[in-house]
Amino acid sequence: MSAEGVKPLKLVISGPVGAGKTTFVQSLSEIPVVNTDELASEDIGKTMTTVALDFGMLTLDGIPVHLFGTPGQDRFDFMWEILCEGALGLLVLVAGNRPQDFPNARKIMEFITSRVPVPFLVGVTRQDLDKVWEPEDVADYFDLAPHQVIGVNATSPTSSLLAMVRLLESVEAYDPNYAERLQGQYNFGSS
Numbered sequence: 001m002s003a004e005g006v007k008p009l010k011l012v013i014s015g016p017v018g019a020g021k022t023t024f025v026q027s028l029s030e031i032p033v034v035n036t037d038e039l040a041s042e043d044i045g046k047t048m049t050t051v052a053l054d055f056g057m058l059t060l061d062g063i064p065v066h067l068f069g070t071p072g073q074d075r076f077d078f079m080w081e082i083l084c085e086g087a088l089g090l091l092v093l094v095a096g097n098r099p100q101d102f103p104n105a106r107k108i109m110e111f112i113t114s115r116v117p118v119p120f121l122v123g124v125t126r127q128d129l130d131k132v133w134e135p136e137d138v139a140d141y142f143d144l145a146p147h148q149v150i151g152v153n154a155t156s157p158t159s160s161l162l163a164m165v166r167l168l169e170s171v172e173a174y175d176p177n178y179a180e181r182l183q184g185q186y187n188f189g190s191s
């Protein structure tokens with residue numbers, strides 16, 4: 001239990017390499033993000049990559065929210081499951097200008113949700129760029145309901161906050177008792 005007696009909410013941000021997971025956590029966190037980015041040991045199209053997790057924290061309406069970003073590379077897939085344990089919700093990010101990553105995003109979604117029954121949304125990043133897939137088209141691609149896919153600019157705190165609020169709303173819609181049932185299961189950071 002935290003000092004105020006309010007248990008933190010745990011949210012996980014996953015998705016393929018370069019989707020914007022670390023950026024999203026950095027945009028939202030009120031503390032310096034615990035970051036495990038290292039030089040990529042293979043060609044993944046960028047220099048640094050997350051090898052364990054990102055951890056950030058913010059407070060929403062007085063409730064502490066803990067954000068965990070996962071690695072994108074599937075060589076670290078064991079972390080996906082570990083990080084999703086006890087999570088209230090999952091946001092699977094995919095870069096809207098990289099449709100070649102969509103199959104990988106599907107794999108990650110299926111990997112996690114088949115092991116941990118966590119409510120999730122898909123966030124299509126890079127909505128600030130031209131020539132980017134619209135959330136509705138990505139919903140069609142993944143065979144998801146339109147409300148399960150949202151657009152986001154992960155470099156923007158405002159846009160990231162909106163996406164996070166949408167995720168929390170969808171958790172509530174998924175099962176109003178879900179949060180209550182998780183109480184007591186997740187105590188990370190509490191004292």
Ligand SMILES: Nc1nc2c(ncn2[C@@H]2O[C@H](COP(=O)(O)OP(=O)(O)OP(=O)(O)O)[C@@H](O)[C@H]2O)c(=O)[nH]1
Nearest residue numbers: 017018019020021022023049050072125126153154
């Ligand atoms: N313009 C724009 N750039 C973005 C957005 N999201 C991420 N980026 C950029 O994309 C690059 C990769 O972002 P990261 O946050 O490192 O991606 P990641 O998902 O953490 O990647 P891994 O840890 O390697 O799996 C960075 O240069 C970000 O600034 C977005 O919504 N808009």
Ligand SMILES: [Mg+2]
Nearest residue numbers: 021022049050
């Ligand atoms: Mg990262």
